[in-house]
Structure formats: structure tokens, C-alpha cells
Amino acid sequence: MAATSSSQQNVLTATEVKEGWKLLFDGKTLDGWHLFQHPDAKPSWIVQDGTITVDLRTSGVQHGDLTSDAEFENYELAFEWKTTVDGNSGVFINVQENPENQLAWQTGPEYQLLGPEHIDNKKPAKNPGCLYGYSAQLTQTSVHEQGQWNQSVIKQNNGEVAFYLNGNLTAKVDLGSQEWKDWVSQSNFKSFADFGKATKGHIVLQEWTSPVAFRNIKIKEL
Template sequence: MKCTPSHRLLLLLTILLLQACGKKAEGPNSLSKAEKNEGWELLFDGETTNGWHVYNKGKLASIWQVKDGELYSNPENMSLETGDLVSDRQFEDFELKFEWKMTKGGNSGVFINVLEREDIPTPWASGPEYQLLENSHQDYTNDVKRPGCLYGFDAQKNRIESLPFGQWNQSRIRQVDGKIEFYLNGVLTAEKDLTSAEWQASVAESNFKGFPEFGKRISGHIVLQDWAKGVAFRNIKVKVL
């Protein structure tokens, strides 16, 4: 049978269609081929809270919900269990990247190196915080409480604004041998060596001095903070280093 130009065109269209059907489009809460090759993993699958639980309460229905590919704390349904959301896994040397957005006046955070124990009532009693803050919040003018800060300790290393409410910010946390780096929208905002005498001295002079487990660890859980104003996350990805 002679292959006419129309046959060749039909064959080409068929091949392209089969390739398109076999290739999943990259969107929120997915890994690119490059990310997979680099060792990145999803900590949020875009559909469920699998891999997470409520601090000191385990896996139960809570105000943490998933809708339209977003993991969010719903402040309007207080009949459900409240609390911060904890990764089931613990991490030591790692890189974490995530996107977040706030309701107007929102305030939240991401804690690292958290020790989950019943006699420790809250994640911030053990884990340092990457501050999340919407730019109309009253704390936005406090240098050690601005978004991307190591909360309560240092001003932003390089000053940058977070995006207004309803817009997605991009954040990254990197920790190697207890040395941490925080980034907000591509800009380095904090650096600290959690194994240093300087760090321990700063903790001893801070509002956290009454919490004996605070800042002592260089491994632990990752925690998303529940807050009354509402916060949403997506594209939560981790790479073990």
C-alpha cells in the first residue's frame, strides 16, 4: 500500500497523541524528571494528608484539609481538632522547598528539628521557626518576625517583602550538619549554625530560655503551624542530603 502524505500526517498525529497521553503534565504537587533525578520527594501528594499527623494527637480528622491541590488550615471549622501538622518522618541533613499563601493578616510558620513528646506541649518549644507572615500583619514591622526570619532571633539577612495575601510565596530551608539557611522567593534571609556556642548563648538570652529542649537538636520532624487566620501550602518537597 502506497503511503500518501495524508497517511504520513495521520501517523504523525497518532504518535504525538500517544506520547501526550503517556506523559503526565507537570503541575502543582508533582515532581519533574530533573527533580526525581536529583532525589526530591513529595511530602504532600496534593490529595490527602498522608505522611502527616496532628502534633501529639496522631492521625485524626482536623482543621487541616486538602482542596484544589492545597493543604490548608481552615479556621472556619473549629468543630474539628486543631493543632500543628507534623511530618511522620524525621529529617537531619535535608533541603525543603514549599509554597505558601495567607489570608489577610495571616501568621504562621514552619518548624524544623521538632521533638514530638507528650511533655512538650507545642512544636515551638523544641523547633526553630521559619516565619511566615502576610504583609498587613502588625508584626510585619518587627525585624525579627518578618517572613523568612529565624523567628525571634535575627532580622532578614537580605531584606525582601513577602507577596500580598492570596499570592503564592516560595520558600526553601536547607540544613547540613546543623547549619541552616532560609530563603524567601529566591533570596537568602537567614543563616545559623545550630551547633555553635553563639546559638546556645542567643537562646539563653531569648524568650525561649525557659524551654529546655529548644534549639538543642539538629534532626527531627518538620511542622506546619496552625493559625486562626488560615494558611495554605502546596509543592512541599524534600531532598535528603
């Protein structure tokens, strides 16, 4: 996905509309989003300069992950993001928002987002664009320098998931496969009964320990 010019952020082209793309972020408000498990709270997430970003220092707000109001099953999701030089965040898919799971990562596999100097860049299965913890990048791909926007795509169809970073395929998994089930059973997520089982759920932006910004978040249901 090519980056668009500054005058074309958070809008769809006529071709994209015809193809069925929809914006998940209008560039002005957090309409369509809420804080995970706290739908009525004032979130730490704000809209700033046409981006969704998180203010880690503000008091009087509820901190947590930003969650799409809608759930999605078969789709192509595209978004741009950037973080600090050693930043760490993620995008969770198929998240189940229920009383049994108080944190998004307890059910949703994560598309890893990292700054170029974060220590996890030295851990192959935790590199940017990876399905966190699952495997190394399928195609070795670096994030751009601090301040530059990265382009990411997540595709899911009937439980088959593919992650792309800056135009390259970086992760692929079949959530219904025995390989995936075996990995979960031996991973740090094994104690969470619902982790990685759903093929439909919320899309969630992670608030972690560093600033992160998103723009041009759009989805096409398949």
C-alpha cells in the same frame, strides 16, 4: 524556586526525581502527616484545591499543628505558601514529639510566615523568612501581594541552617554554635530545655489565628 504552572502542582519533574527530591504532599491527601501529639485525631487541616490548608471554623475536629510522620536531618525543603493580608503562620524544624513537649514551638525553631500587612512586619526579627526572634532578614525581602504564592526553601546540613524567601537568603544559623546557645539562653524560649538543640526532627506546619495554604512541598535529603 520558580512557581510552577497550575497544571504542574504537587508533582516532580524527571530531573527532580533523578536528583533525589520527594514529595511530602501528593496534592490529594494528608498521607504522611498527622496532628502534633494527636496522631489519631481528625485534624482541622484539610486538602482543598491541591493545597494543604486549615479550616479554623470547623467544629468536631482537633486543632493544632500539622506534623510530618517522618523525621529529617540533613535536607533541602522547598514549599510554596500564601496567607491573608494580615496572616501569621510558620514552619517549625527539628521538632521533637514527646510527652515533655506539648507544643511544637517548644523545641523547633520557626521559619516565619506573614501576610504583607501583619504588624510583625514592623519588627525586624519577626519578618517573613526570618528565624523567628533571632535576627532581621539577611536580605530585605517582601512577600507577594495577598493571593499570590510565595516560594520558600529551608536548608539544613549538620546543624547549619539557611532560610530563603522568594529566592533570597533571609536567615542563617549554626545550631551548634555558641552564638545560638547564648541567644536561646536569653530568649523567650530559655525555659524550654529542648528548644533549638536537635538537628533532626519533624517538620511542622503551624495553625495559628489566620488561614494559610501550602503546596508543592518537597524535600531532598542530603
